[in-house]
Amino acid sequence: MTQLAEPAILANFEIKKQVPKRVQVLLGFASWVLFFLGWHLLATNSQINQQLFPPPLKVFTALWMLFAEENFLADVLQSVFRILASYGIAIAIALPLGLLMGTFPMVEAFLNPLVSPFRYLPAPSFIPLLLMWLGTGDEQKIAFLVLGVIWFLITLIMDNTQAVPMELVETAKTLGAGKGSILRTIIFPAALPNIVDTFRQMLAVSWTYLVIAEIVAATNGIGAMMMRAKRFVHVDEIMAGILVIGFLGLLFDTALRLLHWQLFPYLHRSQQKNLYAY
């Protein structure tokens, strides 16, 4: 039986075949161009109310105006401050707890039944309580953001710690290391690459909650600006806010990725493996 010739375009779709870097960049760029083009065409369609669905150019103009004339930078910095402060607090609590729970099953048995169910309590449902306890200032916003991620952080860091190979711990034991030494010099550095990855992934959740935090009883921040814009049906400004949050999220994600490469070069060298023969 003769093999039918494959259409030329399909020949490029090989299962799990690596694509050259240049093509990768080009394709990634093309998807964004198509996205904006589609948006533009949709928004300029005569059936669409442009005030409710402005085209991309209008959104970018609004973004420019926000920074130039409405001191939007202060709002952005306020939001970034809330993210960093809340995430710092969450890490300061979750890191030691997660490490201890992942290292000592005794601690896990005590704390996990308490911490684990808290993940399923929706953080926004605590907002009314936090408003009553802490008022409408930064304390309330930061407390809410901490509540939103801390339970996940604790359990994920615990998982990362438990994933440290037992052989590494046993090797350290046979080399005469005590419990404290093993925790400090083996378990922590062995789990750290995955913990940094956990930080990166959970930071995305923090950005998601930021908008909720700043929509309720807030006077500043990106979310508050979006709520103000809604009152005047400035849809372009709302969309500009969404873009800024997306951009900032991506920026933080990239920064943590770069940090991962910087801190753990030994995990990013797989191509060079067996550099030396025998």
Next chain:
Amino acid sequence: MIDKSSTLLLSDPPQEASREQQAVSKLYISQVCKNFQLKGHKTLCAVSSVSFEVQQSEICILLGPSGCGKSTILRMVAGLESISAGRILLDRQPITGPGRDRGMVFQSYTSFPWLTVKQNVEYGLRVNGHSRAERQDITNHFIDRVRLTPFKDAYPDQLSGGMRQRVAIARALANGPEILLMDEPFGALDPETRWQMQELLLDIVRMENMTVLMVTHDVDEALFLADKILFLSSHPGTVRERIPAPLQNSAKPTTKESMYEIPEYINLQKKIMHLMREVTYDPTS
């Protein structure tokens, strides 16, 4: 199982003789049992009443089919596994847990990936509070012994499997152990690398005057390295046969080829293969 062995321990007539043995042996293992707790109050007897000794500077090999408890015995000596019954003495001191007097090399690669070769080898000395100068000297000596000096600042991920196992050996030896415990250390390596590693190990152990207890299921490896082979059978693990090597210590052949020129080794190989067939369940027969 526990009851039987403990009464054995009390009523065994060769107890007096073994006390003498105990005085001269580097490692003394007497009537050791290991029971694992299974679900539903059942116990599995993995090791039953195993006794043997290892002398100073001797290479003792535990050989046997899978499930004969050889790794469990090694882990009990390392202190990583509790002893259900019996006694294990190192230099006449009972073993109570892991310690730096017993260095261990595992089959899986256990180099710490965030440390360089040098920092890996130095690890034991560092956690045991040795001075910087002392660490430097000892570390350099053992990195040189395993011939990794040009790679001492490389990270484990940049090394081949054989090189990583050499790091593990240097790391265990740098810590100054009384005995080196090895659990199928070359099991994951290519055959040709395994060869080189066996010859290197023999060389290092002789130079450092080290006592070795090693687990393997590679007959060829056991013949080449051993001063004494303990052949174990499974379910439960017991010592089936104690086999002294045809040549001991410095008289042993130093290369694989020269070993197979000696008829006694070939005969012993045949004997061990017969034993292996006897103790292994063969589904085709």
